[in-house]
Amino acid sequence: MQNPYTEIFRAHGAKGFAAAGFMARLPIAMAPIGIVAMLSQTRGEYWLAGAVSATFALANAFLAPQISRLVDRLGQTRIVVPTTIVSVLAFITLIAAANQDWPVWTLFVSALLAAVMPSMPAMVRARWTELFRGRPEMNTAFAFESAADELVYIAGASLSVGLSAAMFPEAGMLASTLFLALGSTAFIVQRSTEPQVRPVDHGSRGSAIRLRPVQIITFALIFIGATFATTEVSTVAITKELGQPGAASLVIGVYALGSFVLGIIVGALNLKAPLQRQLAIAVALVALGTLLPLTASSVPLLALTVFISGVAISPTFITAFGLIERHVPEAMLTEGITWVTTGIGIGMALGSFAAGATVDAFGAQNGFWVSVASGMIALATVLLGQRILATHECELDGCEAAAVPAE
Numbered sequence: 001m002q003n004p005y006t007e008i009f010r011a012h013g014a015k016g017f018a019a020a021g022f023m024a025r026l027p028i029a030m031a032p033i034g035i036v037a038m039l040s041q042t043r044g045e046y047w048l049a050g051a052v053s054a055t056f057a058l059a060n061a062f063l064a065p066q067i068s069r070l071v072d073r074l075g076q077t078r079i080v081v082p083t084t085i086v087s088v089l090a091f092i093t094l095i096a097a098a099n100q101d102w103p104v105w106t107l108f109v110s111a112l113l114a115a116v117m118p119s120m121p122a123m124v125r126a127r128w129t130e131l132f133r134g135r136p137e138m139n140t141a142f143a144f145e146s147a148a149d150e151l152v153y154i155a156g157a158s159l160s161v162g163l164s165a166a167m168f169p170e171a172g173m174l175a176s177t178l179f180l181a182l183g184s185t186a187f188i189v190q191r192s193t194e195p196q197v198r199p200v201d202h203g204s205r206g207s208a209i210r211l212r213p214v215q216i217i218t219f220a221l222i223f224i225g226a227t228f229a230t231t232e233v234s235t236v237a238i239t240k241e242l243g244q245p246g247a248a249s250l251v252i253g254v255y256a257l258g259s260f261v262l263g264i265i266v267g268a269l270n271l272k273a274p275l276q277r278q279l280a281i282a283v284a285l286v287a288l289g290t291l292l293p294l295t296a297s298s299v300p301l302l303a304l305t306v307f308i309s310g311v312a313i314s315p316t317f318i319t320a321f322g323l324i325e326r327h328v329p330e331a332m333l334t335e336g337i338t339w340v341t342t343g344i345g346i347g348m349a350l351g352s353f354a355a356g357a358t359v360d361a362f363g364a365q366n367g368f369w370v371s372v373a374s375g376m377i378a379l380a381t382v383l384l385g386q387r388i389l390a391t392h393e394c395e396l397d398g399c400e401a402a403a404v405p406a407e
Helices: 004-008 014-042 046-074 076-100 104-114 120-132 137-166 171-188 212-241 245-268 275-289 299-310 313-327 330-362 365-384 386-390
Strands: none
Touching (some): 004 137, 014 076, 120 313, 212 299
């Protein structure tokens, strides 16, 4: 039996853009925590560090879909190049402002400008779609990207904090900025795999978020994002309560590992069930899994229950992005994918806040109830949306638009 991952990387240019895209997306995980690590050391004020980091994260969540919409209209090169340049220069300014003790307003302005950083996960998935649209390899490619996203969040945050702690406060942000500059450059020079620009027709005017399938999937994944952000916050709190705060990083790593492993396995399978049904099953497993950590009374049991609760997250992402590819017209694919990734980010922010407030008010273990509630809302959303998600819109007349080369 042939390895399906070997097969997808035999496609011309696949290895190159996948490697460059992985490097260019590391700042997604490195920058927010890197800002906190840098400013908490240089300014000594955690509220300021958190506020600047939140400014960047929330502004990026708002701007990323708009930038991706321009990418769909004008092509990756014409948009990624200028936005990356602005983002890199803004990050450099932010680093200088922290190092040289510039006025506080320069930190916030730099963070806002850096937020024009384009959504590299969407750009990479758009290239995979261009290669394998309508073929079984698409599922494998999206599984690989979901696994890559997991590695980014595992390695990126740890690397950023580790560099800042071991070298100097700005080290994590400096590395993040270099990864963004070098990765984006390596990605964009590979023009042969850049998706073609599709002309806008009557079915692809306006924003992708106006499409019902995109709304359903994005809303559901807001709450999926909240489940694993809540699990992370609650894990930190409960390990501290159990007298083993150092175990938090290990437990969180195990949580991500479960998702990574099952995502790789799912990508190697050619499942025949309709994607909307696969999504419902995956979200149901996530929702049921959120109940398990409520039973944990020790760190080993917490690690086991968290591992089990995390296994269905990557399959959820894989099927969600697969449904977006099927339901969104080609002329707005990058924007559609970006809305989903933005939803995950918003959910993580909201989940962290809600879990922190719950832990403060009701104790560490009760923070997991936020995960339970989020999982149930996500499941209800997907179940109620089954009929709409089952509609094969991209098989209807007019969904496919003639392609024109990207300029």
